[in-house]
Amino acid sequence: MTKITVQIASLALLIGTVFNANAVTEADTQALQKTFIAEQVKQGFKQQEVEQFLASSSFDQTIIDAISKPWEAKPWHQYYPIFLTDKRLQKGLEFWQENQQTIDKAAKQFNVDPQIIVAIIGIETFYGGYLGNYRVQDALYTLGFHYPPRATFFRSEYANLMSLIKEEKLDNDTLKGSYAGAMGYGQFIPSSYRHYAVDFDGDGRRDLLTSKADAIGSVANYFHQHGWQKGQPVALLLNHTSSTAPKANVWTKEKLHYKVSDILSPTLSLADNQDIDASQAALLIKLDQAESAEYWLGLKNFYVITRYNRSPLYAMAVYQFSQQLNAHHKSVNQHGN
Known part of the structure; x- marks a missing residue:
């Protein structure tokens, strides 16, 4: 064997070792x-x-592949066009109109803004159009026993799935969802299904798979239980007038520890001047546009959205979509068409 062949073989072995570290x-x-x-x-x-x-659970390599390449790994300017589309907006307005009474009831009962309910279901499943094609049992088994980075979490969800199937009399053989084991219109993982799902249509079952009413009520309950403040702001655009980084660190999924006063400064101010409680909890969001960074002030409601999905990109997409929905819904109601 020549020297160069040995070097190539050693490099291949090293790459293989790194690749198989987990x-x-x-x-x-x-x-x-x-x-x-x-x-x-x-x-x-x-x-x-x-x-x-x-x-009865099977390993599925495509699930490992999917979780290794999440959409949230994209920069904001590539991420938001996936979700903020005219097609999704139109479908959302139709869903809102068709389920107006149920959405109003859920918003009132759980003290949640209606547009956030509609936005979540639209972002998660395109209003039931994309519920997921992975067998939930296999997804959670694969991640719980073959994906070390988050295996403990997914084994817990796998255990919750066993309980959920019994409690709600679900057919685990036909139960389909996302690659992460999330189910139904609002894509609830098993623990969330068990803890936050509600029977909102009064038929005696908590059916997030086929009942739009239960899904609407359950999303509203989830936000209520996590502290949503109805009618309060979610995120505010900031002006950044310095070439240096802001004094506060950009939020990286930790618990809230900053106040508004910790983030705002002479070089990082509200784009739209308004009175705001400087002592309230807040976080700093950075969105990477194609040619520059965009900064936002995230408030308690923004943090609540991240309880649904920890990604700040996801939360911002939900927020901006909810704003689009609300503006168009109000316009339609005002003009009566």
């Missing part, structure tokens, strides 16, 4: 399954049914 061996999977079985038995499940649930 690889899971069969022994790892068996150990995780053994622990999972024990934990589920403590929760009241019979060992045999847990073993059967595991045996």
Whole structure:
């Protein structure tokens, strides 16, 4: 073997080692399954049914591929055009009109702005048009036992799925959702389904898969439970007049720890002058446009949207879409067409 061949082979081995740094061996999977079985038995499940649930779950490499390339990894100028489209806006206005009574009821009962309910369902599933084609059980099994970066979280969701199937009498063989195991119009993961879903149509079931009313009520309840403040601002555009970075750090999914006064400065001010409580909790958002950065002041309601999805890009897309929906909905109502 020549020297250059040896070097190439060594490089290939090194690349393979790096690529497989998060690889899971069969022994790892068996150990995780053994622990999972024990934990589920403590929760009241019979060992045999847990073993059967595991045996009926399959690894799906396409799920690993999908979670490794999330849309939220794109810069803002490439991300928002995926969601902020005329087609989605028109569909949202139709959905709002068709479900006006239910949306009004949910907004009033849970003290949530109606446009945020409509925006979430539109961003998540295009109003039920894209509910996901992955078998939920396989998605959560794959991520819970074969995706080390977030395996603990997804094993917990896999466990919640077992309980959810029993509680809501779901057919796990036909239960489809996203690559992350989210289901229904609002794409609730199993733990969220169990904790926040409501029977809003009064039929005795919490059906987020086919009941628009239950989905609308459940999204509203989710935001209510996470502290949404109806009628309050969500995010405010800022003017940045300095070549240096703002004094406050850009938000990176941590708990709120800044106040408005910690973020605003002579070189980073509100684009639209208005009175605002400087002592309220806030965060700094940076959006990468094609040629420059755009800064926003995120308030409590923006943070609440990130409880649904931690990405600030996602939250901003939801917020801006909700604004579009609200403006057009008001216009239609005013002109009566």
